[in-house]
Amino acid sequence: MPALVRMNGIVKKFGDFTASNDVDFEVESGEVHALLGENGAGKTTLMNILYGLCIPDEGEIEVGGDRVELNGPADAIEAGVGMVHQHPLLVDRLSVVENLFLGGVGNGTERGMREAIAQVEARFPLDVDPQALVEDLPMSKRQRIEIVRCLARGVRVLVLDEPTAVLTVDEVGDLFGEMRLLIESGHSVIFISHKLSEVARISDRVSVLRGGSMVGTWRTGETNPSALAQAMVGEQVTPACRDGKPRVGAARLTLRGCSVTDDDGQDVLQGVDLEVREGEIVGIAGVEGNGQKPLAAVTQGVHPPTDGDVLLDSDPLPPIEEWKRRRVKLGRIPEDRRKEGLTLDAALWENLLTGPQCPDTGRVFSKRKMVERARVLLEEFGVSPPDPMRLAGQLSGGNQQKVIFARELWSDPGVVVAVNPTRGLDLRAQREIHQRFLTLRDQGVAVLIISTDLDEVTALSDRIGVLYAGRLDGPHPAEEIDRQQIGLLMAGLSRQSEFDTEGGGLL
Amino acid sequence: MSRALAGRGDTVMLIVRTGVALLGAALVGAIFLLLDGVDLAFAFEEILNQSVGSSFAIKNSLIDAVPITLVGLGVAVAFRAGIFNLGGEGQIYMGALAAVLVVLNLSGLPGPLLILLGLVAGMVGGGLWGGIAGGLRSRLGLSEIITTIMLNFIAFWIVSYLVRGPIQDPGGAGYPYTEEIPTKAELPVIGGMIPLGAVLLVVAAALIWVLLERTRMGISIKSLGAGEAAGRFAGLKVERTGFNVLLIAGLLGGLAGAASLLGNEGRLSDFFSPGWGFIGVMTALIGRGTAIGTLVAGLMIGFLTSGISGAQSAAGIPTATAQILLGVFVLFLIIVNTDVVVRYLRRAAASLRRAER
Numbered sequence: 028m029p030a031l032v033r034m035n036g037i038v039k040k041f042g043d044f045t046a047s048n049d050v051d052f053e054v055e056s057g058e059v060h061a062l063l064g065e066n067g068a069g070k071t072t073l074m075n076i077l078y079g080l081c082i083p084d085e086g087e088i089e090v091g092g093d094r095v096e097l098n099g100p101a102d103a104i105e106a107g108v109g110m111v112h113q114h115p116l117l118v119d120r121l122s123v124v125e126n127l128f129l130g131g132v133g134n135g136t137e138r139g140m141r142e143a144i145a146q147v148e149a150r151f152p153l154d155v156d157p158q159a160l161v162e163d164l165p166m167s168k169r170q171r172i173e174i175v176r177c178l179a180r181g182v183r184v185l186v187l188d189e190p191t192a193v194l195t196v197d198e199v200g201d202l203f204g205e206m207r208l209l210i211e212s213g214h215s216v217i218f219i220s221h222k223l224s225e226v227a228r229i230s231d232r233v234s235v236l237r238g239g240s241m242v243g244t245w246r247t248g249e250t251n252p253s254a255l256a257q258a259m260v261g262e263q264v265t266p267a268c269r270d271g272k273p274r275v276g277a278a279r280l281t282l283r284g285c286s287v288t289d290d291d292g293q294d295v296l297q298g299v300d301l302e303v304r305e306g307e308i309v310g311i312a313g314v315e316g317n318g319q320k321p322l323a324a325v326t327q328g329v330h331p332p333t334d335g336d337v338l339l340d341s342d343p344l345p346p347i348e349e350w351k352r353r354r355v356k357l358g359r360i361p362e363d364r365r366k367e368g369l370t371l372d373a374a375l376w377e378n379l380l381t382g383p384q385c386p387d388t389g390r391v392f393s394k395r396k397m398v399e400r401a402r403v404l405l406e407e408f409g410v411s412p413p414d415p416m417r418l419a420g421q422l423s424g425g426n427q428q429k430v431i432f433a434r435e436l437w438s439d440p441g442v443v444v445a446v447n448p449t450r451g452l453d454l455r456a457q458r459e460i461h462q463r464f465l466t467l468r469d470q471g472v473a474v475l476i477i478s479t480d481l482d483e484v485t486a487l488s489d490r491i492g493v494l495y496a497g498r499l500d501g502p503h504p505a506e507e508i509d510r511q512q513i514g515l516l517m518a519g520l521s522r523q524s525e526f527d528t529e530g531g532g533l534l
Numbered sequence: 535m536s537r538a539l540a541g542r543g544d545t546v547m548l549i550v551r552t553g554v555a556l557l558g559a560a561l562v563g564a565i566f567l568l569l570d571g572v573d574l575a576f577a578f579e580e581i582l583n584q585s586v587g588s589s590f591a592i593k594n595s596l597i598d599a600v601p602i603t604l605v606g607l608g609v610a611v612a613f614r615a616g617i618f619n620l621g622g623e624g625q626i627y628m629g630a631l632a633a634v635l636v637v638l639n640l641s642g643l644p645g646p647l648l649i650l651l652g653l654v655a656g657m658v659g660g661g662l663w664g665g666i667a668g669g670l671r672s673r674l675g676l677s678e679i680i681t682t683i684m685l686n687f688i689a690f691w692i693v694s695y696l697v698r699g700p701i702q703d704p705g706g707a708g709y710p711y712t713e714e715i716p717t718k719a720e721l722p723v724i725g726g727m728i729p730l731g732a733v734l735l736v737v738a739a740a741l742i743w744v745l746l747e748r749t750r751m752g753i754s755i756k757s758l759g760a761g762e763a764a765g766r767f768a769g770l771k772v773e774r775t776g777f778n779v780l781l782i783a784g785l786l787g788g789l790a791g792a793a794s795l796l797g798n799e800g801r802l803s804d805f806f807s808p809g810w811g812f813i814g815v816m817t818a819l820i821g822r823g824t825a826i827g828t829l830v831a832g833l834m835i836g837f838l839t840s841g842i843s844g845a846q847s848a849a850g851i852p853t854a855t856a857q858i859l860l861g862v863f864v865l866f867l868i869i870v871n872t873d874v875v876v877r878y879l880r881r882a883a884a885s886l887r888r889a890e891r
Contacts, residue, residue: 329767347769359767367767372760377753382768391748 030089031056031215032077032108032184037086039072043453046072047083048239054184059206059216061230061247063223063259065517066315066479069239070219074186077217078110079103091183109177110186113193115169119162123155123172130176143179150212151178151205167198174205178214185209186217191225192316203229221259221314223252223518237261256514260481273489276305277340279442279473280326280357284335287321287497296321296332297497301475303442308464308474309502310488314517315479318497320362323446323477327359339442350383358384358435360445364424368431371420375410375430376401378419384438408433409459425456432463443467444475449483461487481517485510495519547879551870552834559866563859570855577849584848585841589727594844597798599836600731601626601807604790605814606821606828607742608664608783612678613823614746615779616759621667621682622811624689625660625787626794631693632659633792634712634802635701637719645718649796652719653734656792657785663689664784668777678780686811694804703801711803721797731797735829738786743825745782755779787811813864820867831867838863 032054039047047069054060064070075081077088079097088095090106097103100110117126124140127133133140144153153175155168164172170190177185187206191199206216206229220226226233227247234244235258242258280303287296296318303309313319325332328347337344345353359382361367369378376398379385388397398415405413410422410429419427428448435443445464449457464487467474477494478484484491485505492502493516500516501508512522560578567577585595605622612619636655637648663685670676694710696702703713721730746752754775758765766772790810795802817835821827842856851859869875 327767328769347767348771350769361767363763366761366763368764370757370760370764373753373757377756380750380753381757381764381770388750391744392750394748 030054031091032217033087033089034073034077035087035089037073037076037088038084039076039081040084045239047076047086050086050236050239050241052234052241053244054215054217055232056183056215057210057213058231059210059218059229061218061220061226061233062236063221063226063233063255064236065221065259065481067238068236068259070236071188072239073236074110074188074217074219077103077108078186079108104177104180104182107181107183108186109180109182109184110188111170111173111177111190113189114166115173117161117169117172120160122158122160123153123164124157126161126172127176127179130180132176132179144175147175147178151175151208165198166193167195167201170194170202171205174209182214184215184217186219188219189221190218191220191222199225221518223255223515223520226255227252235259252515252518252520253511256518256520257511259518260510260514262510273307273468274471275307275489276471278302278304279340280344280444280475281338282326282332282335283338285322285325285332285337286334287318287325288333289321295497296325298335299499301492301499301502303473303475305441305473306468306471307489308468308476308487309490309492310484311475311477311492311494311499311502312481312484312513312517313479313494317517318494318499319446319477319479321497322494322499323362323444326444326475326477327361327446328355328357347383354438355383356438356440356442358432358438358440358443360428360431360435360443360448362446362450364427364431369419369427371418373419374416375405375419375422376415378430379404379415379434379437382434384435384440386437404433404437405430408436423456425452425459428452428456428460432460436467440472442473442475444477446477447479448476449478449480457483481510481513485513493517547876547883551876551879552867555866555870556863559863562866563862566855566858566862567851570850570852572849572851572855577845577851580845580849581838581841583841584844585837589725591840591844593723593727593729595837595840596732596735596833597729597794597836598840599833600729600735600797601790601794601810602813602817602835603735603829603832604738604786604793605811606817606832607738607825608786609815609818610821610823610825610828611742611746611755611786612779612783613818614759615755615775616762617671617776617779618679619664619667619682619780619783619787620679620812620815621663621685621784622787622790622814623807623809624682624686624811625663625784626791626807626811627686627689627693628663629656629660629788629791630795630799630802630806631689631696631791632656632788633795634715637715637796638701638713641716641719648716648719649721649730652715652796653789653792656788656790656795658788660788660791661781661785662788664780664782664787665777667784668780671780672773672777678776682780690804693802693806697802697804701802709803710805712801714800715796719796720800721793729797731793734789734793735832738789739825739829742828746825751775751778787814790814816864816868820864820871822871834867835864 030053034052037047037050050073062070072081076083079099079102088097090108095106128140133143155171161169190202194202209216218230230247232244233247235242235255237259282299282301285296285299286294289295324330325337328344328350339357345355365371379401401415402413405415408429410426449460464474476487488505490502490504491508493500493513495516515522564574567574584591586592609619633652633656637652640648640651667678667681667685670681671678697710697712701712703711723729754770758772758775762772799806817832818828820831839860842860846856
């Protein structure tokens with residue numbers, strides 16, 4: 028059978044970063060093709076290229092055997108490619124019909140639209156009250172509206188971008204039913220996911236991307252989770268840079284049965300127990316969206332857990348507003364250095380004076396003295412140039428991160444919690460920051476690193492835990508867990524999993 | 535070294551900007567004056583005379599500068615935190631009301647004490663008004679843009695009611711104002727030229743400068759103004775800071791009311807403020823939210839206001855045209871201080887320097 032979609036030699040670079048490195052990808056008609064990969068593996072870039080949101084530097088795209096130039100979503104839809112986003116791009120305050128109308132369904136008249144929808148419904152039921160407001164609908168129904176919108180516009184290939192991440196277990200079942208319906212009516216589905224169990228359950232074939240390159244494509248029934256996990260996480264890229272056994276002391280940061288329920292009532296963190304001890308680095312791996320944010324929030328004092336305790340030594344960790352007054356010494360490297368970490372419009376010396384780790388300044392300070400102290404600190408932390416009058420927004424990402432380290436380590440805290448500390452940094456800056464963590468560890472600091480970069484976690488950690496769906500597995504001593512096992516845990520399986528080859532499901 | 539030069543460049547640029555604005559406003563203003571058949575040269579000379587031509591003129595100009603600059607400083611502090619205090623009018627009225635009540639009821643006290651109590655009462659009255667808006671914002675999340683405007687109406691009508699009833703001057707032939715304050719409660723004028731209100735002004739500007747540039751609270755305020763996320767992450771008390779800046783704005787607005795009452799007006803009426811609360815917002819905008827900038831802008835508008843209104847009768851400028859002229863000046867000053875224009879001028883200056891080399 029000829030390929031419905033063929034992407035050939037796709038190259039896409041963002042500056043020095045290669046998001047797609049000579050990628051070949053094919054989708055046959057009538058199949059569910061899973062696209063698997065870690066964060067930053069290039070799944071989204073590849074699909075954005077297929078949907079016309081992103082124009083490749085090199086490579087060709089064919090849909091239905093015809094070469095196409097995709098300069099925008101309109102071109103993609105014209106060619107027969109549609110995309111359903113994880114959070115559907117609908118206007119919440121408008122009704123289902125109004126949204127379909129805005130989505131370009133039909134010929135612009137109400138009657139035309141009704142006919143178009145009726146045609147779709149013959150094969151694929153909308154199953155939603157057309158007059159309902161989108162804001163009143165659950166996420167699964169919203170995704171359904173997007174699917175109908177695509178179908179009504181004659182799309183043959185549907186890209187579903189991690190649709191299950193926002194669905195409940197029952198809704199996932201419904202979605203898979205819908206996907207089968209789509210296949211039966213001759214459509215193809217590209218299913219982006221990092222959950223191996225779902226991939227095994229629904230897909231006919233699976234392709235794995237890693238670091239922007241295509242690792243391979245397999246028939247789902249002919250592979251197994253270990254092989255896929257291995258393909259996904261690959262070999263260690265950066266060699267383990269720690270050396271020597273950690274000289275571990277007492278527990279400094281302790282989590283006991285920590286759970287967090289978010290505003291939507293979802294349990295985003297469930298019963299996490301964790302100890303970070305003097306002189307060790309504990310790394311928490313996991314695919315983004317599996318509880319990293321709430322874990323960071325409770326360990327960095329942004330908000331307390333809904334349930335359970337966070338202890339610094341033996342005292343409950345106070346809310347962040349109290350830290351300055353109570354001299355809580357815990358360094359925090361936030362996930363988003365540009366939004367949370369720094370005030371970009373302010374000078375570096377002012378940024379250094381923000382937050383709880385800076386020394387007392389007295390009621391009214393001398394700017395000259397503060398700027399001088401800032402200069403010494405910036406030099407010590409290798410910020411270049413060490414000019415305290417510069418605005419934070421004028422610095423490179425690596426230098427910005429160093430400024431945050433300088434500020435957070437100013438009080439010599441005994442505990443440091445970092446979230447994705449090297450995301451988006453170049454290799455040199457990455458190495459410098461990794462070295463900084465190792466130095467801290469050797470000085471007896473308790474370090475917790477929550478990172479979606481598996482290389483980073485394995486290179487630095489003395490103990491490794493894995494977050495999946497809000498639960499923490501481990502942490503296990505680094506010697507006792509290998510990359511492949513971590514990969515399986517990240518994908519929601521146990522450390523020893525096999526596909527049930529006969530049923531096509533999982534044991 | 536390079537920073538020092540850059541700093542000087544900015545000052546030069548500021549002077550150039552202001553010069554351009556004054557010139558542009560004079561040109562546009564001249565059109566209106568010509569339409570009224572006014573002798574241009576004489577009119578501008580007279581405006582200059584009436585704003586800085588004598589110690590008497592300077593005194594009047596400074597008196598005009600006092601309320602708008604004090605309100606402007608409050609607006610500026612709030613502005614730096616990303617909060618819009620449009621409640622200057624209400625804060626002025628409540629401040630003046632508190633001051634007049636204290637001064638009239640404690641008139642047995644010695645003058646200096648009476649003045650001090652009057653000014654403090656003014657700050658309490660204005661602070662209360664600013665504090666209400668601050669509390670509504672920090673506790674209930676109500677937009678201060680709405681509440682400060684609404685509180686303006688409430689303050690105005692409270693005063694309007696009182697000066698037409700309970701505290702109306704019995705010998706005032708039914709006019710809606712209070713009795714005049716005793717002479718000993720009037721703010722002195724130093725050397726016949728510098729009203730005490732102007733001294734207050736400089737002190738207030740200095741305090742606000744220290745607050746914004748030399749304290750951690752100032753850094754918090756500016757950091758919140760630049761975006762809340764970093765401040766929240768750093769553990770700043772975001773709601774509390776929002777309350778604080780509105781309280782400070784209220785204190786300054788109240789002081790503006792009290793200082794004008796004791797320094798110039800002498801009695802409270804329901805036509806006490808000719809819109810100082812809003813002119814103060816423009817003052818802070820022209821001053822780009824800094825203490826010194828607001829001080830300079832306030833003085834400039836004060837001198838322009840006094841000069842133009844003083845020149846009216848001598849130069850035969852109709853009242854409406856005088857107001858238009860003042861409006862044109864303020865508008866031009868705001869225009870040259872918008873980011874777009876500032877950036878454009880910086881770039882132009884940079885390319886000029888390159889061309890020289």
